[in-house]
Amino acid sequence: MSQPQTSPAVDAGPMIAQGVDEEALASNQRDLGGLLRQLVALICVVYTLFHIAVMNLYPLETWTYRMLHIAGGLFIGFLTYSALTLKPRAAGEPAPARGIGEWAFLAVAIAGIGYGAALIGWAWLGYWFAGISRPADFVFTTYGLPLVIGIVAAIVAGWVWGGNDRTGVQPTDWLLGIATVAMTGYILFNVGPIRLRAGTGMAQPADFYAAVAGVLLILELTRRVAGLALVVxxxxxxxxxxxGPYLPGFLNHRGYSPTRFFTYIFTDQGILGAPVAVSSTYIILFITFAAFLQASRVGDYFVNFAFAAAGRARGGPAKVAIFASGLMGMINGTSAGNVVSTGSLTIPLMKKVGYPARSAAGIEATASSGGQILPPIMGAGAFIMAEVTGIPYTEIVVAAVIPAVLYFISVYFMVDFQARKLDMKGMRKDELPKFAVLVRQVYLFLPIIILIYTLFSGYTVIRAGTLAMASAAVVSWLTPYRMGPTAIYRALDLAAKMSIQLVAVCAAAGIIVGVIALTGVGARFSSLLLGLADQSQVLALFFAMCISIILGMGMPTTAAYAVAAAVVAPGLVQLGIPVLVAHFFVFYYAVMSAITPPVALAAYAGAAISGSEPMRTSVEAFKLGLAAFIVPFMFFSSHELLMQGEWIDILHVFVSASFGVMLLSAAVQGWFFGSLNPILRIVLLVAALSMIEGSWLTDAIGLAAAVIVFVVQRNIVGTKTLAKGAD
Structure with missing residues (x-):
């Protein structure tokens, strides 16, 4: 098959993006070598293929499938992520000798985990080879406590002595992997009875120990891959x-025994509930789709295409960042992760054309966070929303279109007005890829087009995602990066490693969701919101906004929404707000917690690349993303923004709101048709808020105020003339 070009460097101009798809190693992520690397890669490929096969060909019982999903993620996670930041070791430098303390913890871990795993293994061997469905009593009555003690010893040893070389796996991490297999083995051996007795007075001590072991393993891996915030x-x-029995007011509840609590948490009301249901199906499927796009270098094309299309505009790299980071963030599933991947390219180029360091980092963080609200994938948020609400996925995608467009319009004008204010230029033509060449490769967008087409043609989400994934491999044959068996193998390996963070995060979020369901605190929070609404519905919404942001601070966006949906959304529904509107409301604020001070993970990731001060960067990102903090109140008052209503009303509200967010951007940046003094900024802000409100009267007020500012700035009518007219 002939290639579209023989040499990108010659035919298409300079390729700015090279390897933007590559996943950067985290500070505690191992870079294994030799046979160990091949072994882990094989485990990852089997893990990914297992999910694809179950989703498309061989369905499994729900609890069994979700447990294997979590167990595989935990096992791979402990082999690939160290407990501490990994310290580089010089070539030939021997590993540090283990002291008495480390040997003592290691001995306890080996003894406890080894004993528990041996008994569970004995039970399974008896079942497989002798048909023994119930092993001797001592097997399940004595395995649990040693297993939990061994896990605690291994975790503590990792905290103290876990920061060794990247190329090997600590013995304690192998032990945690074995403990994962033992814990899963017990639950799967008894999955039928556990489904009936978990969370009740009939729960067995053995069930309790398996659940405690699972919670410890999940929280430890979550700490390694997502930080302490979600764990805390x-x-x-x-x-x-x-x-709970000792707390006042609506927080009070009667309390629960450890056995009932932990066994309840490990049911489909908790860890095996909605977040893991989504991560074991839609999330891992679309992460595999993203891995196929990466393997075929389509991400490089997306970014180069953006540079070719917008690079010469004022502040070109910033406008490129809006397009490219939004697109990649939609697939990526994590705002901070996307900042690291695309920001390493766009942030230095933004600084080069004149953006201050904090602005460059803030723009990248804002655009990457916007990718989480961009349909059709929405960083996996759309899938969780469909699972939690029961609303069809396609309906959620359609509803998300206008709010996402408004967000990116706002960010675009923020960037453009800042570029005008700082008198920036774009990049030179000879610095950019040739648009005429790249546009002939627009077929590289086919996988996403196929995904959208199949979703709206009645295919299931799983079938649509699988077809899109296959199309990414086929389209790669039209590029210099053809996906053969080796590239597909690497993509399947990469998919598993990319999914580890979200597997751990969704399982940890399931713990929180389970607590909310068990204690009923969500219902009591709903009553609190209803009480506030008696005074003011807007006050209740403001309170819900604050809680959603606080719950999301420091957490990946997927977990942030899952928690906010369990705590806040039911209260909004009880206020009489439609389910779709209520969930979109909390979803937006959970996502925007990534750029909200004082804990703004996406902004902090950008600050690390740009060299700017993290807190000032988070304030800048908050300012740039301000529209996202207003849009939810807009679709609360105007459901037409979520495609609810007559098309003429939807069009009116969209046009009005688009003009409103443009005026908002001008007021925030202090530039419209020239520099704005404080009075004109206030007038323009009033105009923006009036246009955003959505009624014909407020639109007329906002338009009139904007015209006044325009007239003054263009010197058509001077301020003295206006003052005389007022007389």
């Missing part, structure tokens, strides 16, 4: 389950 929040909720 989960720990607070776990503590709340036991200390």
């Amino acid at each position: 929040i989960a720990a607070v909720f776990i503590g709340y389950s036991f200390f």
Whole structure:
């Protein structure tokens, strides 16, 4: 098959994006070598293929499938992520000798985990080779406590002595992997009875120990891949389950025994609930789709196409960042991760054309966060929303279109007005790829087009995602990066490694969701919102906004929404707000927590690349993304923004709101048709808020105010003339 070009460097101009798809290693992520690398890669490929096969060919019982999903993620996670930041070791430098303390913890871990795993293994061997469905009593009555003690010893040893070389796996991490297999083995061996007795007075001590072991393993991997924020929040909720009887007001509850609590948490009301249901189906499927796009270098094409289309405009790299980071962030599933991948390219180029360091980092963080609200994938948020609400996925995607467009319109004008204000130029033509050449390769967008077409043609989400994934491999044959068996193998390997963070995060979010369901705190929070609404519905919404942002701070967006949907959304529904509107409301604020001070993960990731001060960068990102904090109140008052209503009303509200967010951008940046003094900025802000409100009267007021500012700035009528007219 002939290639579209023989040499991108010659035919298409300079290719700015090279390897933008490559996943950067985290500070505690291992870079294994030799046979160990091949072994882990094989495990990852089997893990990915297992999910694709179950989703498309061989369905499994729900609990069994979700448990294997979590167990595989935990096992791979412990082999690939160290407990501590990995310290580089010089070539030939011997590993540090283990002291008595480390040997002591290691011995306890080996003894406890080894004993528990041996007994579970004995039970399975008896079942497979002798048909023994119930092993001797001592097997399940004695395995649990040693297993939990061994896990605790291995985790503590990792915290103290886990920061060794990247190329090997610590013994304690192998032990945690074995503990994962033992914990899963017990649950799957008894999955039928556990489904009936978990969370009740009939739950067995053995069930309790398996659940405790699972919670410990999930929280430890979550700490490694997503930081402490989500772990601390989960720990607070776990503590709340036991200390509820001593708390005042709506937080009070009767309390629960450890056996009932932990066995309940490990059901489809908790860890095996909605977040893991989504991560084990839609999330891993679309991460595999993203891995196929990466393997075929389509991400490089997306970014180069954006540079060719917008690079010469004022502040070109910033406008490229809006397009490219939004598109990649939609697929990526994590705002901060996308900032690291695309920001390493766009942030230095934004600084080169004149953007201050904090603005460059803020623009990248804002655009990457916007990718999480961009249909059709929405960083996996759309799938969780469909699972939680029961609303068809396609309806959620359609509803998301106008709010996402408004967000990116706002960010675009923020960037453009800032470029005008700083008198920036774009990049030179000879610095950019040739648009005429790249546009002939527009077929590289086919996988996404196929995804959208199949979704709206009645295919299931899983079938549509699988076809899109296959099309990415086929389209790669029209490029210099043809996907053969080796490239497909690498893509399947990469997909598993990319999914680890979201597997851990969704399982940890399931703990929080389970606590909310068990204690009923969500219902009591709903009552609190109803009480506030008696005074003011807007006040209740403002309170819900604050809670959603606080719950999301420091958490990946997927977990942030899952938690906010369990705590806040039911209260909004009880206020009489439609389910779709209520969930979109909390979804937006959960996503925007990534750029909200004081804990703004996406902004902090951008600051690390740009060299700017993190807090000032987060304030800049918050300012640039301001529209996202207003849009939810807009679709609360105008459901037409979510495609609810007559098309003429939808068109009116969209046009009005688009003009409103443009005026908002001008007011925030202090530039419209020239520099704005404080009075004109206030007038323009009033105009923006009036246009955003959506009624014909407020539109007329906003338009009149905007015209006044335009007239003054263009010197058509001077301020003295206006003053005389007022007389």
